[in-house]
Amino acid sequence: MIQRIHLEILQALAEKGTLGEAANALFLTQSALSHSIKKLEDQLNTTLWEKQGRGLRLTPSGEHLLQVSHTVLPQLAQAEAVLRALGEGRRGKLRIGMECHPCYEWLLTVVQPYLQRWPDVDLDVVQRFRFNGLEALEQHQIDVLITSDPVLKEPLVHVPVLQYELRLVVGNTHALAERTTVSASALSTEHLITFPVARERLDVFTQFLLPRGVEPRQHQEIEAMDIMIQLVAARRGVCTLPDWLAERYQAQYPIQHLRLGDAGVFKTLYLVYREADSGLAYLADFVRAGAISEAVKSQS
Known part of the structure; x- marks a missing residue:
């Protein structure tokens, strides 16, 4: 039957590319590794790999068992840790x-x-x-x-x-900086900067803009938060952050943060x-x- 070593062998082969390197990674001899897989193939009446030039190629059965290993091995490792x-x-x-x-x-x-x-x-x-x-x-x-x-x-x-309010962050000299709240329609002319996350998981879209049928003039994704804040401070765009994080950056950069709509957008x-x-x-x-x-x- 399928044992942990069989899954480890397939993962090692997929990662290393050759039987010799896979055997070295598992501290096995090539013959022991091959014998273990051959015994499993005989039991299951299937072939897990076949020769391709100097290397080996996983068959559909081998590919399936490799995918199983990606789920089972972490579960076994976690069980051992527990x-x-x-x-x-x-x-x-x-x-x-x-x-x-x-x-x-x-x-x-x-x-x-x-x-x-x-x-x-x-x-x-x-x-x-x-x-x-x-x-x-x-x-x-x-x-x-x-x-x-x-x-x-x-x-x-x-x-x-942590309970927080999502706030719009703008530069101190931005036209919106004097306001305490901002409407969705006001963002239709703005360059909105967000983290690289799908729209359906961005609260500024799902809970503020899209329900009101509003699209920003431009949407840019930035992964580095410090760069995002510097762009906002330089009036190169606006972004949204949790209130506690916006307040922290406000002590370091010339920015203001506003409520999204009269009711605000609150998250946990x-x-x-x-x-x-x-x-x-x-x-x-x-x-x-x-x-x-x-x-x-x-x-x-």
Whole structure:
């Protein structure tokens, strides 16, 4: 039957390209590697690879098993990490995924004291803004998702950690800088700068512009937040940021921030994790620290 080593062999072959390099990566001999796959092929009555020149090419069966390995191996690795953490009490690895740029700024406010409390817990941050965080969480590729777009789905737990208002940021000398609020129609003549995220996940579009049938004059994507703020300060465009982040940058750059519409656009940042992992002390402490940070902010 299919064993972990079979999945590791296919991944190593796909990454290294040759049987010899794959064997070296797995600390196996070529003959042992070939024998292991040949035995599985005989059991399943299929072929997983075939020779192509000096190298090997995966067959459709091999490609399918390779795709299975991308899901199963991370799950096995996570299961081992959980068992080790449970066995050792304070050891483990916390993998945090983020779906938004401001998520990273929030994380910086809580991560340092957390690392001091848990010196034996490794921390890994997946900061990819076009990935499917919910899928990564369900497939055990991450342990905690930081998102402002929760999908209330069992058996996932959603903990609110930060409530904020989305604000329009403009340069001090911009024509809108004297206002306290801005209408959607006012942005029809503006150069709007956003992070490189699909429109259906940008709140300025989904909750402000599109419901009112408004398009900005120009839309530009920028990944570096500091560059975005400098462009705005130079009146090269406008952008939106959470209020707490806009206030932080206002102390450094000549910018102002305004309310989007009379009612404003309000959002909540969530930590999402698998309910089955609730017993992990180091994960529970990270979530609790995030919730406490919001409680302190609300009282200040």
